[in-house]
Amino acid sequence: MAREDYEIVIGLETHIELGTKTKIFCNCSTEFGGEPNAHTCPVCLALPGATPVLNEKVVEYAVKAGLATNCTIPEYTWQNRKNYLYPDMSPGYQVSQTEDFICQNGYIEIDTENGPKKIRIYEIHIETDAGKLVHGEYTNSSLVDLNRAGVPLAEIVSEPDLRSSEEVEKYLRSLKAIMEYIGVSDCKMQEGSMRADINLSVRKKGDPKYGNRTEMKNMNSFKFIVKAIEYEALRQIDILEDGGEVPSETVRWDEVSQKTIPMRDKDSAAYRPFPDPELAPIVLTKEYVENIRESLPELPEVRKKRYIEEYGLPEYDSKVITASKHFADLFEGAAKICNNPKAVSNWIMTEIIKVLNDQGLEPADIPFSSSDLGNLIILIDNGTISGGIGKKVLAEMFENPKAPEVIVKEKGWVQISDEGAIKEVVLKVLENNPQSVADYKAGKDKALGFLVGQAMKETRGQGNPGMLNKMFLDELKK
């Protein structure tokens, strides 16, 4: 049998860091970085007698995440201790949930070739992050940094509804967009604020039974995720084709060897989970949940439709722009200022995305405001600068963020629209390029473009292209 005869079945456990200012059980900062153990206190250091108090924002963020992914929120839930010893886990247990989760039975939609597909979400729960061990600074020991200990995480557990690496990528991007929109997490994979465990199995197409699955832990890059899924699926198919059985185990993706490697992992029932006796149960009244539901901002899908209707964007543009809240906000703010939505979407989809890709930046890193972008487009639309100069202004806005009108003024990039000055340039170019003039007169229209280009060069890009064009035509007719 061939690869095509198998179906890949994938379920994801996605961990996202909740963007609260303080940790889950104390007032320590959740800020990334900082001197080792700078963001600690008796509670997150697990000093004797230090009691935890649940940060209400963590509950609010989790409920927001649940509502935005169509989950049911129970009226009553609690947190369990999962007991295990490791030096980065200061109290000797992780506070998590193992039953009656805070968000249950939701779904999100992804686009596929066959139209939209629902990916069910089994549950979302809240839990604590661990600190980290720093190895090797001294020859014979490791050091413990508890800055991350007690940072709140949400784990989003999907049903095994995904069937390919493309679907996984779409699902993760969609989750990321939703979480960004509702402001509960920035989901930055590089910084580890979003990571996924991938449960993967294969089965012959049409087989109602799932195969044995492996779990790939802690994947934090879209590129690796796609590669790892491709590899792991083929590996499992090869085992089955050879008449073997896929062992149910935890594996890790090794980027160096481009392989998955088995690793040791504990069965979660071995954690002896029981309700944390230091924490009160979480009561979520209907009123509380409804208030949060009402406060939810517009989600990506809704915004996509609105941009099509309200701004007349093509569907594709609207999809690209609303896939990131930062793009969407940039678009809408700029479009309101310049009244030229299509121009704004073009600038975002071509020039801005190009700069981000070239510099390895995320939409969140755009250093200028939506009104700056709107004003840049106004400068082009009212003829103050040409589109070509506009690109230079944009590059400057990334480098050294200032208002575009200030940049244009400081750099002396104002477009030349003075008739006398334009005529002077046109005459000079005609005089220097007799061959092109002859070509044009012989019917080669392309020669006009060359002449305009020469005039732009002459004006260092500042000539008004419309006026130049017209002036050349007038002169050539003579």
Next chain:
Amino acid sequence: MKIVGLRNNICVKNGKMTCGSKMLENFISPYNSTIVERLNTAGVKTENIDMKEFGVVEDNFIQEFFAGNTSNTAIMVDGSGEIARNSVNGLIGIKPTFGAVSRYGVVTVAPSLEQAGVISKDINELKEVFDIIKGYDEKDSASVKEVLENKQSDDIKIGAISEAMNLVNGFTAQKVEITNLKYAKKVACMISSAESSSNLARYDGIKYGHRAENTSTWKEVYTKSRQEGFGYDVKKKMIAGTFFLDRDNMEEYYKRAEKIRTLIKQEVKELFKKVDVIAIPSDSEYTCIANLTGRPAISANGVTLIGNFFEEERLIKLASELTK
């Protein structure tokens, strides 16, 4: 009152706090418990009272402290009626409602059962100290901002289990029965063991406390430090608790104990529709009812009166009549 005794499992900033364990033999607390913060604000000093390891084994240090006559009052943690059992020789003790006195900075073995309370030679001083340390604390999740006052009539209806009927002579008392009472001690013991197995996990030799020498891996640091740092009774308790929480035993032991605890809570709640306090003998194994239900209890003259949530004041008034 200038000085109160303070058990060595309540944090005093820069004070040595061993909890009577080798595990914390050199531990200096870098922070104050809320209790100590409030005593400081009120200008009350503290004097250390020793204890046996984490309070897992009971001791006579409280009695020795009072014999020493440096102070009339002490603050100690109660997980299964220790305050009741120490309220002898004219001492009066109160185990407050769960969360009525902040648990922040109070070292616990079984957090769902334990609560710091006051024991004193003098009932007025008992009230004075209780009033200083009680009240809402944002650092304790069991703490409550507002206490709904029940309507309190002056004539108090006393209920007593049969063993306590003769202890409330001179008062009209009706006999009450708690059918699950016979399981109370076992249930409390199972729950506290289970919680201890998790709650004492933080003592690992990594961050503070006793650390074994000559270790080569982190696992060795854990095992050797804990082996050397904990005494026999604490180890026994943690091992039993680990057993009760093990996935193969969880239903049979821990969950069953929690179910019986719920039944006891319900039964006691029902009784409180008929009576205002329930009397039990202070030297019986039933005192842990106050811990299992989280209710306040006052002990004097061999009798312990369990009251309604946050009705400590009423219990203190009643005790002053009882001790006249």
